[in-house]
Amino acid sequence: MLPLALACACQASLVTPHEGTDARTSNNSDGGNSITPDASTIDAPPACSNGRVVYLNFDGVTLAQANASDAPTNTAAWLGVASVAIPPFQQNATNRAGLISQVTSKVTSGLSQFPITVVSTRPATAPFVMIVFGGTPALVNTRFIDAVMTLDCGDVVKSDVGIVFDNWSPMTTQKAADYAIGAVAYGLGLTGTHDTADCMCGWNNGCQPNAGPCTLSPSITADLACSGETNPQNEVAAFHTAFCQ
Numbered sequence: 584m585l586p587l588a589l590a591c592a593c594q595a596s597l598v599t600p601h602e603g604t605d606a607r608t609s610n611n612s613d614g615g616n617s618i619t620p621d622a623s624t625i626d627a628p629p630a631c632s633n634g635r636v637v638y639l640n641f642d643g644v645t646l647a648q649a650n651a652s653d654a655p656t657n658t659a660a661w662l663g664v665a666s667v668a669i670p671p672f673q674q675n676a677t678n679r680a681g682l683i684s685q686v687t688s689k690v691t692s693g694l695s696q697f698p699i700t701v702v703s704t705r706p707a708t709a710p711f712v713m714i715v716f717g718g719t720p721a722l723v724n725t726r727f728i729d730a731v732m733t734l735d736c737g738d739v740v741k742s743d744v745g746i747v748f749d750n751w752s753p754m755t756t757q758k759a760a761d762y763a764i765g766a767v768a769y770g771l772g773l774t775g776t777h778d779t780a781d782c783m784c785g786w787n788n789g790c791q792p793n794a795g796p797c798t799l800s801p802s803i804t805a806d807l808a809c810s811g812e813t814n815p816q817n818e819v820a821a822f823h824t825a826f827c828q
Contacts, residue, residue: 606787654713654742663724672716689760710741732766736809743770
């Protein structure tokens with residue numbers, strides 16, 4: 584499995600100018616409104632928000648290739664074709680609404696320790712990180728099999744675009760949620776780890792994640808794909824910085 588870095592099935596592809604690797608792969612179900620985490624669940628630092636949102640797009644979108652990803656303009660640096668229409672997530676599933684609700688709930692729960700608002704309706708203003716759900720690796724012309732995101736060293740791009748494919752069998756909502764969290768993290772400059780419980784397991788490396796839910800660590804050995812990155816990496820601090828400061 585290659586996780587999302589481009590979620591690599593092992594995802595990895597160099598993209599300038601951000602030392603970008605796009606990747607994640609792995610082989611290991613539900614809807615959403617905007618949800619603000621309960622401040623009582625955050626043990627440090629105090630809750631705050633800089634207005635940056637995580638947008639889970641289950642409705643399909645047409646993406647265009649660009650040098651740098653940008654959610655407001657639906658452009659993605661990792662895209663292997665000039666333009667492509669990503670179909671809606673699980674569009675033929677009889678329980679589609681339930682699957683969307685479950686994924687949204689699990690992503691929100693997985694990020695609840697941070698000052699992050701998770702929405703499934705497109706934000707009117709930037710910055711927002713867009714994670715698209717749907718499609719296949721062949722559709723976007725990538726070798727990564729589960730998810731893709733460009734590695735953004737230093738978190739230069741504030742409105743990243745990632746994708747979580749939905750063609751695995753069996754498709755599980757926990758897997759989709761874990762890949763979405765890993766995609767957001769990869770877009771913050773966090774790199775792959777080899778802890779099967781960590782959200783960065785499988786991102787551009789051979790780690791095989793467990794069934795989840797994945798966790799984010801304040802201190803974990805990483806692959807150090809970004810120049811100047813410290814090891815161990817503090818995944819918790821990276822999220823607080825990205826969505827608070």
